[in-house]
Amino acid sequence: MKPTLKKTPMPEQEPQHRVKNFFEVALGYSEEQAVTEAKRCLQCPAHPCVSGCPVGIDIPGFIKKIKERDFKESARILKKYNNLPAICGRVCPQEVQCEERCVVGKIPGSEPVAIGRLERFVADWEADNVKERTVDPTVPKGKKVAVVGSGPAGLTAAADLAKMGYSVDVFETLHKPGGVLVYGIPEFRLPKSIVEREVKYVESLSVKIHLNTPVGKSISVDELLKDYDAIFIGVGAGTPKFMKIPGTNLNGVYSANEFLTRVNLMKAYLFPEYDTPVKKGNNIVVVGGGNVAMDAARSALRLGAKSVVVVYRRTEQEMPARREEYLHAVEEGIRFRWLTQPLRYIGDEKGKVIGVECISMELGEPDESGRRRPIPIEDSRFVIEADMVIEAIGTDANRFLLSQFKGLSLNKYGYIVVDSETYATTLRKVFAGGDIVTGAATVIEAMGAGKKAAFWIDRFLSGEYDPWR
C-alpha cells in the first residue's frame, strides 16, 4: 500500500479559543490516528531517521510496535533511548532532525513520517495506561555521582547513571526540577504536569533531587569533589542578555527570562490566586526572532494583550524560531516587523515605558554565522507605541557556580570547555554538558550530552578509560 502524502493531522485547539487560555495547543493523536500515521513508515532498512536523532532512538522499532498496536512495547523501546519522551515529542525540532532525513519526506510532494507526534503519542499512552512502571533492578556500583542542575541535561545524565547502578544526587537551585522545561517553555506548549511526570520517573530510578540547593553557595565545589566519585555540570545558559539600549531599566521592560519565569514557574497567569504578579500590557513589543521570542509573544497574548508585535532585525527567512511555532504565532494574531531594530525605549514621567524607537534595516553581506548582516537604513527611525517590552535576544552562561570552580577552563563566551567525545572538562572527575557547554541550544541536544556524558562517566568510574590520562 502506498503511504498517503501528508502527515496525519494532529487535533489542535482553535486559535480564537486558545489565545484565551494556557492549555496545551496541540492535543495529541488518538490510537487510530497513531496507527494510521505509523503505517506511513516504510520500515526502510537504511532508516536514516535514526542518524538524525541526537540520542539515536530506534525509530522504525518503536513505530513498528505502534502499527502492531503493541503500545506498551513501543514505549519500552522508546524509553531505552530517551528518558523524557513526552517532553521531546512536544518540543524537539523534528523538522531539522529525524523527520528531515526520513525517506518518506524525500518522495516528491510527500511529508515525512510524523515521528515527533508518534513519540508523544506513545509516551502519553504509557502514562495513561501503564500504572506500575517497572524499573529493571540494577546491581549497585557503590559509587556516587553528583549532578548539578536539573534541566534536561542533568536529568538525563542522572537517569542513565542510576540505571547503571550509580548512586546519584541532583542539586537544583530553584524550588522545582526541570530547568528551562519548568521556568521557560510555557504551559501551552509543554504542560508542567508532564514535566512532573517525567521527573517522577527519574526519581523512581532512585535518583535523589535536592531542591533549593545552589551549588557553589550552599554546597562548595570542594565538598562535591571530596564526596563524589564524579560530577556532571548541567547548569544551563540562564543569564539573560540585554541590548543595553537607553531605557532598559524603565518599568515595563522585561527580559524574556523574567517574564516567562513569572508566568511559568511562578504561575503569574493565575495571579492573584498565586502570589507572583506580572504586568499585563495592552501593546506589547517583543524583541527577537527565536523560540523564546515566540513563547514570550504568545504568553503575553494569553495574558490579555490587545496587540503583540515581534520586531526582528533580519527577515522571516533568517529567523531561528521553529517554523511550527512561528506559524502558530501568526495564526494567533501576532504581528511581525522584519528588518527592525530597537534603538531606545521611551518612558513617561513616572518611569514607565510608553514606546520603542526603532530603525529599519536592510540585509548586507553574510556575516560569520553565514546569515546576511542587517545594516541600519539612515533616516528610517520610527516609534512603536508600547506599554510593555520583552527582550528575547539570547542568554549567557549561568555565572555563580563556574566562578567557584578553580581549574575549569571556559571559552571566550564563558561556556565550559569539554572534550567533544567524552564531555570531560579540564578538571579531573568533572564532566559537563547541555547549554553550559554549547550555549543556548535544544532540549534534545542537552539530553544527548547528558546521555553521552553518563556513558563516559561509567567508563571512567569502572576504570575502563581515563579521559585525563
Add this chain to the structure above:
Amino acid sequence: MKNRIIKKSRLAPQVYDFVIENEQIAAKARPGQFIVARAHEKGERIPLTIADLYKDSFRMVVRGVGKTTYELCMMNENDVLSDVTGPLGNPSEIAYFGNVMLVGGGVGIATLLPIAKELKKHGNKLHVILGGRSKEYVIMLDEFEKIADELIITTDDGSFGIKGVVTDGMDLVMNKSKIEVAWAVGPTIMMKFCSLKAKELGLKIWVSLNPIMVDGTGMCGACRVTVDGQLKFACVDGPEFDGTKVDWDELLVRLSQYRDEEELSLRKFKESVGDLSWL
C-alpha cells in the same frame, strides 16, 4: 526538620524575629548574604537577609509590608516554610579598617547586625547610628549596645535619642572621629541620602540594595540596577555596592513597579484574614 520555624518573637509592630532550621545555610552563610523564601506552594519568592547563624539554624527578621511578609509574620513556631534557598549574594568585604561607621534604619538594622559583628571580630571600632520612625521601631538595640564603641539613635519624632534622621548622626560621628569606611542599610530612600552625605564627606560607603527579585541566582534580571553607569544584577553582583555610584532614583522607580498588583494582593488577603493592625 528543614525550614521549620524554631523560634519566633516580636521586635516591633509588624516586625518579627525568626529562627529557621536549615543546616546547609547555617554552615555556609557569611555576613551580607541573603536567602530567598517561599511561604507556601502558591507563594512568591522573596529575598530576606540572614541576620545571624546558629548551629543548625539561621535568623531572619521580617517586616510586614505586603502579602508575603504579612503571611510570614503570621506563621508560628513549628510551622514550616515551603522553600528556603541560600545563602545567596556576595558576602560583605570585611577586614580591619580602623574606625567604621554603621548606619541602620528599619529592618535594615537586622541586615547590619551580622556585618557589625564580623567587623568587630576583625578589631574595628564601630560607630553605630540607628534610626527609626519612633522609639519602638529601633530594633535590636541591646545587641548593638554590646558591640558598638559609639552608638547614636535618631527618631523622626524624637521619642528616643536625637530627633532627626540618620544623616544628622553621620555628621555627629564625622565631627569627632576619622572614619575609614561606612555601611548603610535600610529603606532605599535612607540609603540614598546616606550615600549623598558620604559623597559630600568623601567617605567610602557600602549599601545593601533591595530591588525586587525573582530567582536570586542571576537568571531573570528583575533585580537589575545601574551602578557607575553599568547594568548590574543585585543578586549575583551584589547585594552590596558603592552607594555613591548607585542610580538611586531609577531603583526607587523600579521598586514601585508592581504597586497596583501589590495592593490588590494585600486587599484580597486582608479580606480573608481580617484586620492586621494587631500584628
